Amino acid sequence: MVSSDRSPLYALGHWGMHRVIRDTQGQPQLLAWEKDANPSPIGLDQLSVDVEALRIRRPAFRESWLRHGPGSRTDLRGSDRFVEVSWDKAFELTGAELRRVTETYGNKAIFGGSYGWGSAGRFHHASSQIHRFLNVIGGYVRGQDSYSYGAGSVILPHIIAPMEYLLDQHTDWATLADNSDLFVAFGGIPLRNTQMTAGGPSRHRVRDALALMRSRNVRFINISPLRQDIDGDAEWIAIRPNTDVALMLALIHVLLSDNIEDRDFLARYCTGAAQVREYVLGRKDGLPKSPEWASTITGVPASRIRSLAREMSGSKTMINASWSLQRQSHGEQSYWALVTLASHIGQIGLPGGGFGLGYGTLNSIGSSELRVSGPRLSQGANSVEEFIPVARISDMLMNPGARFDYDGGTYEYPDIRLVYWAGGNPFHHHQNLNRLMTAWQKPETIIVHEQFWTSTAKAADIVMPVNTALERNDLGFASREGQLVAMRKIKDAVGESRSDFEIFAGIASVMGVGEKYTEGRTADQWLEHMYDDFRSRVGSQIPLPSFHEFWEMGRVEFPSPGGPVILLEQFRADPDEHPLNTPSHRIELFSDEIDGFGYSDCPGQATWIEPFEWLGGDKATRYPLHLLTQEPRRRLHSQLDHSPYSREGKIKGREPVLMNARDAKVRGISENDIVRIYNDRGACLAGVKVTQDLAENVAVMATGAWFDPENWGDGNPLEKHGNPNVLTLDVGSSSMTQATVAQSCLVEIELFNGPLPEVTAFELPVFTTCVSKA
Numbered sequence: 001m002v003s004s005d006r007s008p009l010y011a012l013g014h015w016g017m018h019r020v021i022r023d024t025q026g027q028p029q030l031l032a033w034e035k036d037a038n039p040s041p042i043g044l045d046q047l048s049v050d051v052e053a054l055r056i057r058r059p060a061f062r063e064s065w066l067r068h069g070p071g072s073r074t075d076l077r078g079s080d081r082f083v084e085v086s087w088d089k090a091f092e093l094t095g096a097e098l099r100r101v102t103e104t105y106g107n108k109a110i111f112g113g114s115y116g117w118g119s120a121g122r123f124h125h126a127s128s129q130i131h132r133f134l135n136v137i138g139g140y141v142r143g144q145d146s147y148s149y150g151a152g153s154v155i156l157p158h159i160i161a162p163m164e165y166l167l168d169q170h171t172d173w174a175t176l177a178d179n180s181d182l183f184v185a186f187g188g189i190p191l192r193n194t195q196m197t198a199g200g201p202s203r204h205r206v207r208d209a210l211a212l213m214r215s216r217n218v219r220f221i222n223i224s225p226l227r228q229d230i231d232g233d234a235e236w237i238a239i240r241p242n243t244d245v246a247l248m249l250a251l252i253h254v255l256l257s258d259n260i261e262d263r264d265f266l267a268r269y270c271t272g273a274a275q276v277r278e279y280v281l282g283r284k285d286g287l288p289k290s291p292e293w294a295s296t297i298t299g300v301p302a303s304r305i306r307s308l309a310r311e312m313s314g315s316k317t318m319i320n321a322s323w324s325l326q327r328q329s330h331g332e333q334s335y336w337a338l339v340t341l342a343s344h345i346g347q348i349g350l351p352g353g354g355f356g357l358g359y360g361t362l363n364s365i366g367s368s369e370l371r372v373s374g375p376r377l378s379q380g381a382n383s384v385e386e387f388i389p390v391a392r393i394s395d396m397l398m399n400p401g402a403r404f405d406y407d408g409g410t411y412e413y414p415d416i417r418l419v420y421w422a423g424g425n426p427f428h429h430h431q432n433l434n435r436l437m438t439a440w441q442k443p444e445t446i447i448v449h450e451q452f453w454t455s456t457a458k459a460a461d462i463v464m465p466v467n468t469a470l471e472r473n474d475l476g477f478a479s480r481e482g483q484l485v486a487m488r489k490i491k492d493a494v495g496e497s498r499s500d501f502e503i504f505a506g507i508a509s510v511m512g513v514g515e516k517y518t519e520g521r522t523a524d525q526w527l528e529h530m531y532d533d534f535r536s537r538v539g540s541q542i543p544l545p546s547f548h549e550f551w552e553m554g555r556v557e558f559p560s561p562g563g564p565v566i567l568l569e570q571f572r573a574d575p576d577e578h579p580l581n582t583p584s585h586r587i588e589l590f591s592d593e594i595d596g597f598g599y600s601d602c603p604g605q606a607t608w609i610e611p612f613e614w615l616g617g618d619k620a621t622r623y624p625l626h627l628l629t630q631e632p633r634r635r636l637h638s639q640l641d642h643s644p645y646s647r648e649g650k651i652k653g654r655e656p657v658l659m660n661a662r663d664a665k666v667r668g669i670s671e672n673d674i675v676r677i678y679n680d681r682g683a684c685l686a687g688v689k690v691t692q693d694l695a696e697n698v699a700v701m702a703t704g705a706w707f708d709p710e711n712w713g714d715g716n717p718l719e720k721h722g723n724p725n726v727l728t729l730d731v732g733s734s735s736m737t738q739a740t741v742a743q744s745c746l747v748e749i750e751l752f753n754g755p756l757p758e759v760t761a762f763e764l765p766v767f768t769t770c771v772s773k774a
Ligand SMILES: Nc1nc2c(c(=O)[nH]1)N[C@H]1C(S)=C(S)[C@@H](COP(=O)(O)OP(=O)(O)OC[C@H]3O[C@@H](n4cnc5c(=O)[nH]c(N)nc54)[C@H](O)[C@@H]3O)O[C@H]1N2
Pocket: 115, 116, 117, 118, 119, 124, 125, 126, 147, 148, 149, 327, 421, 422, 423, 424, 425, 426, 428, 429, 430, 431, 449, 450, 451, 452, 454, 466, 467, 468, 469, 500, 629, 630, 631, 636, 637, 638, 639, 703, 724, 725, 728, 742, 743
C-alpha cells in the first residue's frame, strides 16, 4: 500500500504509541507520542542493535530432526545445532510433517494452544493466524482460559458474570474520583502494569487518574506485601502472601458482629448470605473467622482489621483485587471472597463503591472510552473437541490419557505428537520450567514461529522467522482505547523473515488448502476487508472515512461517550429487568452448582483453604521465603528483555530480586550481591536489591528474564539469568479451574560465591550445514 510521505507514521505496541520520524539517512526512529502525557519507555529500543542482533533470519531446522527425522534426540532440544534452509524447503518439510501427524494420529495429536501475547495489530495477530491455519487443516487441541486470570474467569460466571464482561464495565476513574472516599487495593494499583493494554494503549491514563482521585481526597489503602504496589501516598497494610481470603472473611465477620452488613442488599441482590453467615461465624466448624483468627494467618493486627471493616462500610468504598490474587493456590477463592465482602458492604452498582477486579493491571481498565468490538480475523471452526486448561501443558505432555477435573466435568489429556506455537514463549511463561523441559522432550515435532532466538525458539525442531510489527502493515485497535491506528510498515524485514500469515499461507499451499486459508486475499487486501467490515458494523456510532483516507490520516479517534460507567449499575437499578446470568439470576454467595460438583478444594461458598505453599505452612521451615513474581517494569513479559532498557535494570546481568533488609542481613547478603534462589524444583541466580518496603520473609522478582539453564535436558540445572519460573509450582489451583498458581512459591536464598557463569540467553544458537536425509 502506498501512502504519501506526509502521512504521519505511528508504531503501536502493547506498551503504547510511538511517533516515527526519519533521520538524515532516512532511517526510522521511534519517539514518545506527543499526545501521551505519560508514555512508556518500553518499546523505544525496538530498533536497537541489541534487539536486532537476536532476530531469526532464515527458516531453521534442528540438526538431529533434519538428519534423522521426527522424534530424534529430543533430549537435545535447546542445545542442538540448527540448519538454515530455503522457504520452499521449509514449507515442503513442514507441510509433509503436518500431513504425516494428522494422517497417522489425527488432528487431536496437534497441540495448537499457542498461548501468548504476540504483537499489537489485529490482522497479524499471531494466535488468530495460527488458530485459523490449524482449523483449515482439520483442527487442534486448544488451551482454554488464560495465565492472566484463569481461576477468576472460570468461577465468576457461576457467581456473578463473565470476567471479560465485568472488566469491560469497570467503573471509570473519573466517576471514582467524583464519588469514592476510600479505595482499598488488594495487590495495589501498580502504575508499572498500567503501561500495557493488549493491542496497544492510546494515552496512558492511570497516573493522572490517581492524581485526580487524590486531589478529591480519595484515600488509598494498599494491602500487599510490597509497599510500591501503589505509587504515591497510601496507607500500607503489609499482608502475608496468599492470605487475603482470610482477611476478607474477617472483615465480613466484623460487619456481621457489628450488625452493619447491608441486609437489604443481601436480600435483594444475592443468594447464600445465610450459608456465608454460618461459615464466617463458625456455626458449623466451630471456628469463627474473627479478626483474631485472621491476624495469625495474615500478619495484620486484629485491631486494624476491625477498624478497617468499619471504615469500609462507613464510607463510599471501592475494593479492588489485582489479578495476581487469583494466580495462586485456590485463587478462585480470592475473587469469590471479594464479591462476598463487597455484597455485605452493599455498594455494588453505585458510583464510587463496589468492587474491582484488576484496576492497575492494564491501561484499559477504568477507561470511559467507547465500548466496541474491533476489527477481527475469523479463525474458523475447530473440529477437535479436546482441550486443556491452558496452564496444564506439562501435565498433558507427560500424562496422555490421564483424567482431570475442570468446571464440573471430567476430561482426558490427549496424546500430543506435535506442538505448534506462534506468538508466545512457554519457556518464559510456564511454571516449573525444569519440569517443562522434561515434558517438552515428548512430542515428535515442535514448530515455533518467532522473531527472536528466545529459549522457546532454541528448543524447537522447526523455527520460522517472523517479521516484526514495524515491518508490516496492520490495523491497530484495543478495547476501550478509543482509536484505530494505521500501523504502516516503517522498515524492511530483517533477513528473510515473513509474517505469520505469509508463512501459514506457504504451508497451506503445499498442503493443498492455500485458497481456503487466504480466501484469495493478500495481507493488504485483508486489512481493507477487515476495515470495511468494522466500518459497516460500527455504522454511525463511529464515523469512519474510506480505507484509503484512513490509511493517509494515520489514525482515527473515536467519539468519546465520557462517563459515567458504573459496574452493574443496571442490575442494581432493577435486578428483575437486568438479571444476572447465574442460575438464581442473583449474585451467588453460595452456589448450588459449584457445591454440587463436590470438590473438596472448591466448596459451595468462598472459603479459606490453606495454600499449597505459604509462610504459615510446614514447608516454610525448609524454604522460609515466599517468592512473588510480578510483571516486569522494563518489558512486556519476556518481550524486549534483550533491549538496552531492560538490561539496564539488571545486576551483573541478572534479574534483580527484592529482599527485606532483615532477611538479607541474617543471610549475610548485601545490595547488588549475586544470590542463588532455590527450592526442590530448581535454582536460579539473581542480583539483590534490599528494601524496607517489603514484608519480612517475602522476596519479589519480575518475570521475563530469558530462560538460561546451564544445560538443557533432565535434572535441575542452575538457571543463570534470573528466570523465576524454574522455582514456581506447576499444579492446578483447584479441581474447579486448574489455573496457574505462580504466586504460591516458597524458596530459600543464599549468597552465591562460585565463579559467575556467563549469561548465554542472548546468544544465537550454533548453525551448521548438513546433508539432508533425502
Ligand atoms: N511466575 C510467573 N509466571 C508468569 C506470570 C506470573 O505472574 N508469574 N504471568 C503469566 C501471565 S499473566 C502471562 S499473560 C504470561 C505471558 O506469556 P507470553 O505471552 O508467552 O509472553 P511474551 O513474552 O509476551 O511472549 C510472546 C512471544 O511472542 C513473540 N512474538 C511477538 N510478536 C510476534 C508475532 O507477530 N508472531 C510470532 N510468531 N511471534 C511473535 C515474542 O517475540 C515473544 O517471544 O506469562 C505468565 N507467566
